[in-house]
Amino acid sequence: MxxxxxxDLRYKREVLQQLRGINPDAETGENSKGGKGAKTPYRFDLxxxxxxxxxxxxxxxxxxxxxxxxxENYTLVDSGEHLNHALAHIFAHLAGDxxxxxxxxxxxxxxxxxxxxxxxxxxxPGSQE
Numbered sequence: 001m002x003x004x005x006x007x008d009l010r011y012k013r014e015v016l017q018q019l020r021g022i023n024p025d026a027e028t029g030e031n032s033k034g035g036k037g038a039k040t041p042y043r044f045d046l047x048x049x050x051x052x053x054x055x056x057x058x059x060x061x062x063x064x065x066x067x068x069x070x071x072e073n074y075t076l077v078d079s080g081e082h083l084n085h086a087l088a089h090i091f092a093h094l095a096g097d098x099x100x101x102x103x104x105x106x107x108x109x110x111x112x113x114x115x116x117x118x119x120x121x122x123x124x125p126g127s128q129e
Contacts, residue, residue, distance in 0.1 A: 057104045058111065065108070074112045082113035 026038035047055060065074070074082070086109035093102035 054104070054107065057101065058108050061101075061104050061108045074115070077112070077116075079113040079116040082109045082116065085109045086113065 026040070028036055029039040030036050086106045089100070089102040089106035089109065092100070093106070
């Protein structure tokens with residue numbers, strides 16, 4: 001079992017609190033049964049079935065990369081390099097290469113490229129940063 005990094009957990013909690021609809025001050029709404037809760041623009045419920053499987057594959061790829069290069073190494077790579085690697089995976093997939101799960105590699109690199117848009121301290125969509 002991995003050792004718990006409590007500083008990392010506190011950071012993740014702070015990030016979640018910055019997201020729209022996932023904090024104590026979020027606007028409230030009411031569902032069709034009269035239940036009340038925070039309004040949120042996110043539809044994580046749609047990440048199911050084959051899409052959920054794909055996300056597990058990306059997480060598995062990240063675990064492999066973290067072991068090989070370090071968990072946060074991807075933050076030292078700029079978006080252009082991530083996009084180049086993503087495109088290489090896409091073209092390899094289109095060429096019929098089966099030596100790697102190229103779509104998983106491309107998705108992972110695209111997520112890494114997207115993540116370079118946000119500061120390391122948070123700055124996620126909907127945050128006040």
